[in-house]
Amino acid sequence: MVEMIMHVELCKGCGLCQATCPQDLLSTSDQVNSKGFYPVVLLDKAKCTGCALCARMCPDLVIEIHKQTA
């Protein structure tokens, strides 16, 4: 299982992560964060493979990824 932690207060809604996700699992929230940006949301937790490509493209260290080992 993959656990994705989104530090949404750091997100600037740039969309680079969305354009990167090979499974197309990322979208934009309809609620602004305190900076006034529409932050990223993960659409389907179950489908995320934990490849971390989104996190590698994020300039703002919004995305943190952990994986269950067992």
Add this chain to the structure above:
Amino acid sequence: MKTVFSRPQALTNKPLHYCPGCGHGIIHRLVAEVIDELGIREKTIGTCPVGCAVVANEYFNVDMQQAAHGRSPAVATGIKRVLPDRVVFTYQGDGDLASIGMTEVVHAAARGELITTIFVNNAIYGMTGGQMAPTSLLGQFTTTTPYGRKKELQGSPIRVAEMLATLEGAVYIARMSVHNATHVMRTKRAIKRAFETQLEGKGYSLVEILSTCPTNWGLSPVEATKWLADNMIPYYPLGEIKVAAAVEGIN
């Protein structure tokens, strides 16, 4: 739980001030990841440029020294010569390094200073509002080239990596890009090799990194990555431009 991806220790917890989608954030993180992986956080000293990354000292969790515009390689030379057991890097934009600071970087490379330069080429002056840089492409619209950069008027863009590669003292020179995740990972490997070149005392190392400035290019962050791929990479070829014999064994 195994951590696949998290904030590197060599970055502080401060939120970055860069514009949405700016390549500086990615490049900061890559440098920090390399510092963590090499276990050199307690002995690394960086220099801040003048440019959007002027406050990089707030973000890198290592000792940092602000340098006057373009003078980072001279400041880093001093630090490294006084403290030869430290790992010293300069972080510079293309205005900082290739305009006002061209002299300093050329001579530091020629002297083979044991420092590493992270050179962020976003083809424009970001901080001051989008003026032409020596690296701006022919035809590129900037506030100082409102009709597009013209060869007859402004000359051709400077390929810094190739130019510095002609110098004996420069032993590892690479050009990478952060426009997609694959290239982000390649960029990290090059940064690591550059730091290792310094750690092994081989000579001057530099990684030029093609980066985006969505704000001053007038593009969305995603469009900017496409513009980089379509326009910058054809003029600025990617890869390891120079790996001197002394460096070949490293990694």
